[in-house]
Amino acid sequence: MCRWLAYSGSPILLEELLYKPQYSLINQSLHSRLGVEPTNGDGFGVGWYGVDRTLDAALFRGVGPAWGDPNLRELAGHISSPLFLAHIRASTGTPVQHTNSHPFRHGRWMWVHNGAIREFPKVKRDLVLAVDPALYTSIAGSTDSEVMFYLALTFGLRENPVEAVQRMVGFVEATGRRYGVEYPIQMSVGTTDGEKFWAFRYSSEGESRSLFFSTDMTALRQLHPEVEALRHISAETRIVVSEPLGELVGAWQPVPEATYGVVQKGADLMAPFQPIAP
Incomplete structure (x- = not known):
């Protein structure tokens, strides 16, 4: 469906993750190993x-396609950031157009999604009409992913991100099942306000799309003292990816089924994810 990554830590050039790793995001745009496509x-x-x-x-x-865009290649070698999201899209039926490309942004918040709201045309009207009227006019594209974002904002993403996504998923599931959709939602989601980053892995059928997080950097340095690049980034650096960027032993840990995580200053957090029904 799609592939995405999130980075938080010492400022690095975008190309360090988009282009340089063995299985970089650009490599995955052509040769995804764990994606549906x-x-x-x-x-x-x-x-x-x-x-x-x-x-x-x-x-x-x-x-x-990301692999053929010279402007992305140029920018990635010159932009350094302490927190960024990147996404490569495989459409699940909505048009290929600028407003349907991720990340989606509203104010300080960004959102990326891999997966689908199943039978989206059937349930779209009910979902869109539940979006706060003050937010509705900001919806620019036609994807299920963007509707999920604005539903989460409606349900309080800016105040309590975890509860807002739980309520969004619960609402999508309840709406879908009202229309006879057995498994209404499939998702891995990443969202950030520029300070913290939240990742969610969940699906109605309990077989969610893959998601991984990088091992604690202090532990990884001890495992691989020979990797010079690990010496130059902070201990709090964390990467979340749809699929690993390489095969370094011990570098990547799977996010369990029906789980959310928070990347933040100090100790990160991981806990079970449970939708909240309307």
Whole structure:
């Protein structure tokens, strides 16, 4: 369906994750190993915060395949960021257009999604009408992913991100089942306000799309003292990915089924995810 990654830690050039790893995100756009489709060529995007995180995120999005975009290649070698999201899209039926490329942004918040609301055309009207009227006019595209984002904002993403996503998923499931959809939602989601990052892995059928997080950097340095790159990033650096960027032993840990995680200053958090029915 799609592939995405999130980075939080010492400022690095975007190309360090988009292009340089063995199985970089650009490599995955052509040769995904764990995705439903091996090729993700229906648009791309990257959103990043500067060192001054009081400013809103910047976005660069395109509608072509990521592997062939020279502007992305150029920017990735010159933009350094302490927190960024990147996404490569494989459409589940909505058009390939600029407004349908992730990340989606509203104020300081960004959102990326891999998965689908099943039978979206059947339930779309009910879902969209539940969006706060003050937010409705900000919906620019036609994807289920963007509707999920604005439902989460409606349910309080800015105040309590975990509860807001739980309520969003519960509402989507209740709506879908009212229309006879057995398994209404499939998702891995990443969202951030520029300070913290939240990741969610969940599906109605209990067979969610893959998601991994990087091992604690202090432990990883002890495992691999020979890897020089690990010496130059902070102990709090964390990467969350749809699939691993390489085969370094011990570097990647799977996010369990029906789980959310929070990347933040100090100790990160991981806990079970349970939808809240309306």
